Amino acid sequence: MGLIVQKYGGTSVKDVKHIQNVAQRVANSRDRGNDVIVVLSAMAGVTDNLIKLAEEASESPDEREMDTLLATGEQTTIALLSIILNSMGYPAKSLLGFQAGITTNSSFSRARIVNINGQVIKDLLNDGNIVVIAGFQGWDDNRNITTLGRGGSDTSAVAIAASVNADACEIYTDVDGIYTADPNVCDKSRKLKKISYDEMLEMSSLGAKVLQIRSVEFAKKYNVPIHVRSSFNEEEGTMVVNEDADMEQLVVSGVTCNKNETRITLKKVPDQPGISAKIFTPISKAGIVVDMIIQNTRSGGDTDLTFTVQKTDFKKAVEISEKIAKEVNAAEVVTAENIAKVSVTGVGMKSHAGVAATMFTALANENINIRLISTSEIRISCMIEEKYSELAVRVLHSAFGLDKE
């Protein structure tokens, strides 16, 4: 018995039949004596269709109006779920973002929640209602409708859970939890029972498919335990929680791979103060996000400067780099598009030496060359040739003892 927030994603509410399935799950939780708040996404595909409609109307749709348009998706699903719950004999009331008192800033299409006045929600719960809230949306101080960006319903759910001090925040999706590696790549991957907020944030390339990263930041900040699980079965999923003693027994919790990167190297850059700023200022001004940066000082007093950017930014980044190379008298620009970043992540890493050595040895044993290395306190990433990425995930998964028995 407690106060539970349940969030269901687009594939869980993709038609009336699926919403009826959701209603049954909600009713079961109510029958177990819980107070239940449900947060819904739009039906799978609906948001994409609305975007298409807007693009048919204009090449660059006005952002305020875009948010008003997109907000209809969740409005439809919360009304339908409430209709079904009421007809099953479970009193339910839907709340749009503004009705639930979800106030955001005015950054249309990527608004941030600034406040949730949980009073309306609490009053409806006290009157015996199941409260069904539209995810992904809010309003700003001028009563404009805003949306939180793709995957924003996860953040809505966590923020609502924080505002009403819920006992649990269950995120129902079409996978049944967070895995030690992508099961499509590594058939020995295992579902994790628990993962820390920090690990989840670092495993973004895996995690982003399951949870909006911002929702994890929010959960960490307000210490909201998230339970990621499937809406298609009854199995326990993965708890995303604060770091605890259990977790540290695992040196590495997961192996992830990101194929979306490309590499650019400026060869023989004069080794002068301020040269990095000269190179990265125009790149950043062009809105390009740089992921890894490595600078190798050479014996001759000049350096090779290497960095990685997303595939979509590659062309623009190369153009800018070639212009800068001339300005700073670099020898040439060398690029690689077919690269991938494999990472191992784990809070246990902090207290264990030799993680890097294990990683490098495992890759070397398979003759996989490492082109770049970057690290954080709980993650080590290596840039390798893209064609080795699946193999790399599997050997690292074995090397860190993650394979299921």
Added chain:
Amino acid sequence: MGLIVQKYGGTSVKDVKHIQNVAQRVANSRDRGNDVIVVLSAMAGVTDNLIKLAEEASESPDEREMDTLLATGEQTTIALLSIILNSMGYPAKSLLGFQAGITTNSSFSRARIVNINGQVIKDLLNDGNIVVIAGFQGWDDNRNITTLGRGGSDTSAVAIAASVNADACEIYTDVDGIYTADPNVCDKSRKLKKISYDEMLEMSSLGAKVLQIRSVEFAKKYNVPIHVRSSFNEEEGTMVVNEDADMEQLVVSGVTCNKNETRITLKKVPDQPGISAKIFTPISKAGIVVDMIIQNTRSGGDTDLTFTVQKTDFKKAVEISEKIAKEVNAAEVVTAENIAKVSVTGVGMKSHAGVAATMFTALANENINIRLISTSEIRISCMIEEKYSELAVRVLHSAFGLDKE
């Protein structure tokens, strides 16, 4: 130059291409120096599809949730129109019912507007915006979303026009005005330049297809001139306005026909005080609306009591009538399903005798029997056999001089 409210119905906004056409019309009006408020319906068919979805979810959908569901239709069209107007270089802002300050009572699915705070609208106009408002919807004092019933966008438009003291309220639809008779029945029917609010209300069977009757009541109350016209051409339509001298020159403005009625007669009812109440109380308790009632006193001290109800209520009304007939010792119940009501309407009727005589003579000339007659100050209706209804409309149209030259 002035302040114009333009309302576009579902067929005028049925897809992005049609909404682009609407945007061009709105822009033209703006270019002529007008301040423009646009009120939109949902895309044609969308509301029906949402109702189907709700019926798939439940046999008797919760009314509050139904309104939240249906309100998405207009939200989509106002966002799309605003996107298009902005991309054409015409600053535009959409307003949902609640954002526009449209407060209604809490009768979900048939809410009545109780107040419109026009200040938000005026502020946006003063900032140079075209204001695009969702028709059909509002909110109540508890921030619940409400809808006004089918055709409610007409009422929204008229109410908004009244609240901001607009110079004109243009209702754009798929017909180009109000006709003296249904052009599908009478090919000599003419478009009226003007019609009074009262005539429009009486011609409901014709008018309801073009204007929600409640919008006419509202327009009459606040003296808002309505211009009914087509969104597919540039022609002047029909002005719905206060009665004026011009109108009285026409004795009859229109001929209408309603085939949706059925007749029930209780024969030889004892002529006692209170007998009518005994009969009509259970009928009304069953939610059946009775249209015409005629009681013929016979020489023997008993009467025949005849009344008409809509086709959908016929079966239930007959069942109740037969039960009552036994209780009050009436001889029998006689019914007719294939009947129609033809009406002539006109404010000029008040000052002209002989309208009834002209009507009866015209029908008699074609051997059309009149079964029932009912009248108001500006309307005469005759119940006839349904098979004669088209013929009756045409002969009355000629008899009252309405045929176009």
